[in-house]
Amino acid sequence: MTHDGPADHLEQNRRFWDEEAAAWHEPLARDHWAQTEPSWGLWATPESRARVLPDGIDGMRAIELGCGTAYVSAWLARSGAHPVGVDLSEKQLATARAMQAEFGIDFPLVLGNAEKVPYEDNTFGLAISEYGASLWCDPYQWIPEAARLLVPGGRLVFMRYSPLYALCVPSEGPASTTLIRGQFGLTRLHAGNRVEFVLPHGEMLRLLRDCGFVVEDLMEIQAPESPHQGYPEISTDWARKWPSEEIWKARLKG
Numbered sequence: 001m002t003h004d005g006p007a008d009h010l011e012q013n014r015r016f017w018d019e020e021a022a023a024w025h026e027p028l029a030r031d032h033w034a035q036t037e038p039s040w041g042l043w044a045t046p047e048s049r050a051r052v053l054p055d056g057i058d059g060m061r062a063i064e065l066g067c068g069t070a071y072v073s074a075w076l077a078r079s080g081a082h083p084v085g086v087d088l089s090e091k092q093l094a095t096a097r098a099m100q101a102e103f104g105i106d107f108p109l110v111l112g113n114a115e116k117v118p119y120e121d122n123t124f125g126l127a128i129s130e131y132g133a134s135l136w137c138d139p140y141q142w143i144p145e146a147a148r149l150l151v152p153g154g155r156l157v158f159m160r161y162s163p164l165y166a167l168c169v170p171s172e173g174p175a176s177t178t179l180i181r182g183q184f185g186l187t188r189l190h191a192g193n194r195v196e197f198v199l200p201h202g203e204m205l206r207l208l209r210d211c212g213f214v215v216e217d218l219m220e221i222q223a224p225e226s227p228h229q230g231y232p233e234i235s236t237d238w239a240r241k242w243p244s245e246e247i248w249k250a251r252l253k254g
Helices: 009-033 071-078 090-103 139-149 163-168 201-210 236-241
Strands: 061-065 082-087 109-111 124-130 150-161 188-191 194-197 213-221 245-252
Touching: 009 071, 009 090, 009 194, 061 071, 061 139, 071 082, 071 090, 071 124, 082 090, 090 109, 124 139, 139 150, 139 201, 150 163, 201 213, 201 245
Parallel strands: 061 082, 061 124, 082 109, 124 150
Antiparallel strands: 150 245, 188 194, 213 245
16 A cells, blocks of 8 residues: 555446456355354454444434445344445445355445435434445545434444554565554555555544534444464554454434
């Protein structure tokens, strides 16, 4: 990754997911859709520990921003919510529709941009993103959009890479045990042919506050003790010592 200037991130990321990622993502989608209990992120943190989904979700209207293959929306539907999945990638949504047919779970899937969603104000009780808009969209665009979509008292929950991980991961290879870039100005990260966004904690807190949110929790995830060998960019040993990902939970004032 390199921290560069502005880029057409929406188009770059759409091409990445349509042209490169869709093929290897489909088998993962089936595994996620088949789960009886949600598990979150790189280390499959169980819902019983993370408590990502708010109480009283039965009957709640929910929107998944950057839904990809929409397994999170499927989990929401199984819990009694009425989800809508929004994503920029036609191929990701095609996989989501195939999973809907295979598992017999139906909900709207919308081809669109999570930074500008075609729904009215005050429509949803929950907005959620697991490495969707939370990583691939400009937070100064998608978080105000989430606030617009939510009813007063509505919940925003999202999972993303931790800022510490972003400070330690090089352009190629695994995360370092030393800092390789500065924190000031950390926002937009070019990772080859895609663009990712990671704000430092202070900047994220101010953005959420300015959009009318009250932060209720920030959970920094530790990798479990298990035979899991990690990923090319992040080892289990690294993620046992430092947080590679985190979950934010916020409530819209009102």
